[in-house]
Amino acid sequence: MRIILASATVAQYPSGGGHWNWLLQYPFGLRDLGHDVVWLEVVRASNDHAHDIALIRAFLERMAKYGLAGRVVVALAGETPLGNLNEAEIHGATRQRLMEFVRDADLIWNFWYALKAPVLDCFRRRAFIDVDPGHLQVCAASFPDLAPDNHDSYLTVGLKMHEADCGVPSLGRKWHSFRPFAYLPLYEVTTPPDSRAPFSSVTHWTWEELHFNNRVLSVSKRVAYLRYLDLPSRAKRRMQLAADLPSEDETKFRAKGWEIVSPDRVAASPEHYRDYIGRSRAEFMCPKPIHLDLKTGWFSDRSVAYLASGRPVLAEDTGFSEKLPTGLGLVPFSDLDEALAGVAEIDRNYPKHCRVPRELAEEFFDSRKCLQAMLAACDL
Numbered sequence: 201m202r203i204i205l206a207s208a209t210v211a212q213y214p215s216g217g218g219h220w221n222w223l224l225q226y227p228f229g230l231r232d233l234g235h236d237v238v239w240l241e242v243v244r245a246s247n248d249h250a251h252d253i254a255l256i257r258a259f260l261e262r263m264a265k266y267g268l269a270g271r272v273v274v275a276l277a278g279e280t281p282l283g284n285l286n287e288a289e290i291h292g293a294t295r296q297r298l299m300e301f302v303r304d305a306d307l308i309w310n311f312w313y314a315l316k317a318p319v320l321d322c323f324r325r326r327a328f329i330d331v332d333p334g335h336l337q338v339c340a341a342s343f344p345d346l347a348p349d350n351h352d353s354y355l356t357v358g359l360k361m362h363e364a365d366c367g368v369p370s371l372g373r374k375w376h377s378f379r380p381f382a383y384l385p386l387y388e389v390t391t392p393p394d395s396r397a398p399f400s401s402v403t404h405w406t407w408e409e410l411h412f413n414n415r416v417l418s419v420s421k422r423v424a425y426l427r428y429l430d431l432p433s434r435a436k437r438r439m440q441l442a443a444d445l446p447s448e449d450e451t452k453f454r455a456k457g458w459e460i461v462s463p464d465r466v467a468a469s470p471e472h473y474r475d476y477i478g479r480s481r482a483e484f485m486c487p488k489p490i491h492l493d494l495k496t497g498w499f500s501d502r503s504v505a506y507l508a509s510g511r512p513v514l515a516e517d518t519g520f521s522e523k524l525p526t527g528l529g530l531v532p533f534s535d536l537d538e539a540l541a542g543v544a545e546i547d548r549n550y551p552k553h554c555r556v557p558r559e560l561a562e563e564f565f566d567s568r569k570c571l572q573a574m575l576a577a578c579d580l
Contacts, residue, residue, distance in 0.1 A: 217473035229567030333358030359497030389510035432457030529556030
């Protein structure tokens, strides 16, 4: 089966090793299942055409190194999402070849508004892939023009979508939940580090708010981690964030014992990102507060990468504990006291917690299983 993956977020983020790593799981995993995969990347044009062309060439060269030469097409367009291929410059293939890909495709997976009608209407089957449940639906509930239309299937990484205690608006659509996954051959389980290695995470430092039904919903990682500002000093252990913090926040976190490193230094490529995870003792993960407030059941693809690398995950619970086994290898928490207890538990029984993560990845987050479930949700 030929599947087109449509994205508009990768080429323009060359230093986002974690972001690249996440999306590469799709072509690698689908090819492993025997499918023909074509990547269609939409790049919004800037005022500097030469810069855009250099960015696209670097993107195509990098994708070729990952074995995707000849299967990647870039559409340089004036806006995203892209609705008309004739309005875009095409790179990586001829326009005729791209139209052949479109004509022969059995399915398109549209990531976060990469494409819109009428170009979507050219595909036999269309699925919208939502990896930020709550954020997308709340915005679309307030601004209906943002609602994802013209799709046959709607898939979300929100594991609790449509459940009674999940506050995410459905927008009148049936959402099929799927688990984030790992193409396991990419992940090497190395010898666990000793106690001097830090609990860590890689994240964006955001601070936006959304307003919905007379509620203020935070999508701020800054707010999320500020609630655990005292964790390193109280736990008396190394805690490290790979994030670009403004100077005021960096000073505040360092004063409380946090180590702050640049993600461009430690995770600028998928390989460096996975190496960074492998050097960590465990992950300490705080989701956007909206996932807690709406109980989305969101689980991070980054946490899956830690598990696949044989590293335990200590994660604030968005409701995922109702869907996944926890206690060994994956430890949920809901407040600072529970986070402190989780750090102590992982350190106290570290060998035991390190035996389980890869097993969890193989049982629940293997790309072969998860992708087959996603295809089934698309009636394929």
